[in-house]
Amino acid sequence: MDTTDKKETFRDIIQSGKPVLVDFFAEWCGPCKTMAPVLKQVQEKMKDELRILKMDVDKNPAVAQAFGIQGVPTFILFKNGEIVWRQSGAMPQAQLESFLRQNM
Secondary structure, three states: OOOOOOOOOHHHHOOOOOEEEEEEEEOOOHHHHHHHHHHHHHHHOOOOOOEEEEEEEEOOOOHHOOOOOOOOOEEEEEOEEEEEEEEEEEOOOHHHHHHEEEEE
């Protein structure tokens, strides 16, 4: 899973040709912690098809505000810079993969 590289902006990442799942999370969030291994497994299975980016809402409040993040975890799937799917709350790996495949 990626954290933003200083040379690569958030906008650059979400506008790339490869779909990008952004995990808006917080260090203090229990459900966010339970999603960490799920996201790792999804990344391993879909690594050539999907990029996963973790975005700490406490360290990046402007980005969280720009996308109207009200609760964490919130997942937003971007395709060519457009939001194609959005979901808040923890979910099982199979459900997350299913939503991603339906929307990629």
